[in-house]
Amino acid sequence: MAYEPLLSPQAQHDLTRLPDSLREHVLAEIERLAADPVHLSRPAVFPWLPNRQLFRAEPVQEGDDRHEFHVFFHYGQDEQTLHVIAIGHYKLG
Numbered sequence: 001m002a003y004e005p006l007l008s009p010q011a012q013h014d015l016t017r018l019p020d021s022l023r024e025h026v027l028a029e030i031e032r033l034a035a036d037p038v039h040l041s042r043p044a045v046f047p048w049l050p051n052r053q054l055f056r057a058e059p060v061q062e063g064d065d066r067h068e069f070h071v072f073f074h075y076g077q078d079e080q081t082l083h084v085i086a087i088g089h090y091k092l093g
Contacts, residue, residue, distance in 0.1 A: 003034045003082045014087035029057035065093035
């Protein structure tokens with residue numbers, strides 16, 4: 001069963017800060033997460049907020065730079081939605 005991802009204002013803001021190519025990748029990864037969140041995520045632990053899940057998206061290599069992404073979410077009470085709280089991004093390289 002696929003879940004419907006719902007992005008918070010913070011997650012939407014996090015996406016707007018990314019270049020188009022990376023934004024498209026993250027959105028595709030969120031769709032992949034929505035298809036199987038139980039197997040693709042784990043509980044977020046300290047220092048992150050409790051009762052949240054963490055999904056590590058596939059990294060992207062662009063030239064010498066490697067881009068890593070983490071998606072923080074929780075399950076909706078309706079058991080049909082994923083509430084994406086924030087999207088972390090960092091660049092190595």
